[in-house]
Amino acid sequence: MEDITIREFEFALINEFFTELERQGPGSPEETIRALSFISNLSSKAKIADLGCGTGAQTMVLAQNTKATITALDLYAGSIDKLNVTAEKLGLQNRVKGIVGSMDNLPFRNDEFDLIWSEGAIANIGFEKGLNHWKNFLKKDGYVVITYESWFTDERPAEIEKWWVDAVPEIGTIAHNISIMQKTGYIPVAAFTLPESCWIDNYFVPQKARQEEFLKKHAGNKTVEDMIAFMRREADLYSKYKQYYGYVFYIGKKL
Template sequence: MEEIKIHEFEFALINEFFTELERQGPGSPEETIRALNFIGNLSNKSKIADLGCGTGSQTMALAQNTEATITALDLYAGSIDKLNVTAKKLGLQNRVKGIVGSMDNLPFQNEEFDLIWSEGAIANIGFEKGLNHWKGFLKKDGYVAVTYESWFTDERPAEIEKWWMNAVPEISTIGHNISLMQKTGYIPVAAFTLPESCWIDNYFIPQKTRQEEFLKKYVGNKTVENMISFMRREADLYSRYKQYYGYVFYIGKKI
């Protein structure tokens, strides 16, 4: 039986599930700030775009650790609504604005931004394609910072290779991705792996209660059952094969 891709599940159901969670992918405020420390020359005049922002956990970390103006973009209106409510609660609404839009059809001006940020989302359009497309919206010497699923080793067991090749067909090694960053017109500044806690404590464990709630709400719904089965398999595979892959923060400076 062929592996089901998460993208094949209904878009609205996936977003309903994840909008109630603090994070829509592996990560942490600490790792967001760690990556931010590699970015130079940000001021109260700087502009940041956070692409594929979800409900904005990392957006708020960026806003609380810079003086920049941030435009956060996501396809799902429910996530953007929640992000804008959070920004207002934190008193950040004058500097943080969430908008609905697509990462591969950005509604921005050429060379508008000092920094383009994207955690756990660039795989939706492809690492190389994303870096190429987004570069036009960065000022000269502007930065890009993304997290992207990557192999830690040159070889890995067939089971996990098949899973990730199905989910992210372009998945590759850290070295290959750094070379792609150079090829697309950036100077690589840093690359570091996210710790296991970003996956287990911040992504998989919070899903468990939500999964039970969802199965009760949509009892007998095969799409939901398949979606939850997919998520549980993802967590199981990570526990068994985490030494072979993970998210890597890639930071580059536009030439």
């Protein structure tokens, strides 16, 4: 198990597992709103892209706390279908639209957006690569807001170092990531860590019942068994080593 990363599991199975959960990664409405508080000048004419949006928990928070038009993009059609259904239920369908697409090949025009948002997804294409690519689609003085796995300390135990370097080869400290943000053409505006509740209460705990149900549904499927074992190990490692790493909100303004 130690040499397996989440990318090696079948994406269809990961998608099937997570689309039934409210969140596909650590976070909370409160922290999304906190990050949003650093962004100025979002009028009713503003346009937001939410990249790697999953089923759209944070998309709806953005829509309910701004007057902007939001395009939410994810690779999985099932997630996008659920997002669009939720937008309609909340009466937000005129301002929120989910589309299927890839974060590293965006189907947008240059300088189209006032704000690019992405929670827990940029690691899929790389922190530096994502910031470089996405900048093209931001207006001058537009903002990028992302959460990204980061080290809180310069040194950490070998067990957790190996786990995260296998999962996110580019993982760096907060200071290193801010320097990458500067290097790629953004003025750093803010950076803050997500509290433990975003991981435990909103991510790991809701997975528990889903894991049992998923194992029963796919009884005998080795890929599913490995995937659930991976998730359980991730939760165990977090409880053991949470002082060394976590998600950090990074907020930058395009030069």
